[in-house]
Amino acid sequence: MKAYRWVMEGRGTPLKRTAFVPGKPDNNEVVIAVAGCGVCHTDLGFYFDDVRTRHPLPLTLGHEISGQVVSTGQSAGSWQDKAVIVPAVIPCGVCDLCHRGHGTICRNQKSPGIDMHGGFASHIIVPSTGLCEIDIKRLAAIDMHLAYASVIADALTTPYQAVVQAEVETGDLAIVIGVGGVGGYAVQLARARGATVVAIDVDQAKLDRLKDFGATLTINALEVQGKDIRDAIRQFATAQGLRQTEWKIFECSGTAAGQASAFGLLTFGACLSVVGFTMDKLELRLSNLMAFHARALGNWGCLPGYYPDALELVLSGQVSMLPFIERHPLSEINEIFSRAHQGKLVGRAILVPDE
Ligand SMILES: [Zn+2]
Numbered sequence: 001m002k003a004y005r006w007v008m009e010g011r012g013t014p015l016k017r018t019a020f021v022p023g024k025p026d027n028n029e030v031v032i033a034v035a036g037c038g039v040c041h042t043d044l045g046f047y048f049d050d051v052r053t054r055h056p057l058p059l060t061l062g063h064e065i066s067g068q069v070v071s072t073g074q075s076a077g078s079w080q081d082k083a084v085i086v087p088a089v090i091p092c093g094v095c096d097l098c099h100r101g102h103g104t105i106c107r108n109q110k111s112p113g114i115d116m117h118g119g120f121a122s123h124i125i126v127p128s129t130g131l132c133e134i135d136i137k138r139l140a141a142i143d144m145h146l147a148y149a150s151v152i153a154d155a156l157t158t159p160y161q162a163v164v165q166a167e168v169e170t171g172d173l174a175i176v177i178g179v180g181g182v183g184g185y186a187v188q189l190a191r192a193r194g195a196t197v198v199a200i201d202v203d204q205a206k207l208d209r210l211k212d213f214g215a216t217l218t219i220n221a222l223e224v225q226g227k228d229i230r231d232a233i234r235q236f237a238t239a240q241g242l243r244q245t246e247w248k249i250f251e252c253s254g255t256a257a258g259q260a261s262a263f264g265l266l267t268f269g270a271c272l273s274v275v276g277f278t279m280d281k282l283e284l285r286l287s288n289l290m291a292f293h294a295r296a297l298g299n300w301g302c303l304p305g306y307y308p309d310a311l312e313l314v315l316s317g318q319v320s321m322l323p324f325i326e327r328h329p330l331s332e333i334n335e336i337f338s339r340a341h342q343g344k345l346v347g348r349a350i351l352v353p354d355e
């Protein structure tokens, strides 16, 4: 089997195409022919910034992966030939935490592109634990290529886990701060669960796009700031007949400014979900949680058990992915990384093996 992957040897040095032999998968492992792999903010953090992968370099990045199983270990035989999404966080499935349903904090979890070679490759070898099977016919019926389903891992499922654990339901007011690759799906997911959604960003084009995909009110944080954001949402809630309490707030920008805005929107019984990541620190009055009887939650990826539910929202048309995706050949990975880093991409880039 001919295979190659694009390997990172050092921070910021050009990724290199390297041939490798996938070899025979272990008992519970599968070899997947990669259909596509999404470029995530986290990959850029590993490549351009000070964020470290757990596996030492050289390493192939990429943790949003879809593809087809081409060979299996002995106990993973049922996966042969299936189209799948690889979970971005793969719990071990056998430890005490996993048995109690806490796979996202499993201490033996593995992530492609962080603990092992990832998806910017023609093939990957991963444990079969938590793989999500895709019905290719239903995917084709909504004009989705298998490569596009890669973005379900992480970009869609991470906000899905957040929306589930925040218990978003009909009648809620949900506020999403930062509506890029992840936050845009948070908007759609909250809407799909019956919430009325406010989207906040500094990018007017991203806000405008979401008006057709679940955002009822959009706020440009370059124009409206601080207490004025809160006042605008209060007025909106009144006009819409929604509650002034129990807002469900999702911080997806991964910036200190976004986190400050999110915390500033806390109200009685509110739930603040931290979805985005930043190394930056924030000074805040944590006692507001107590005074408001509010909750602050985080989630590390998403339980594989939720992937089929998230996929179903896409297949049934409740969440749209195509307008938010751009496809590029994997051979252009170095150029795409730098364009993504410069914020020059409109949609989430999916790299597709092309040779
Ligand atoms: Zn990611």
Ligand SMILES: [Zn+2]
Residues within 6 Å of the ligand: 091, 092, 093, 094, 095, 096, 097, 098, 103, 106, 107, 108, 109
């Ligand atoms: Zn485990």
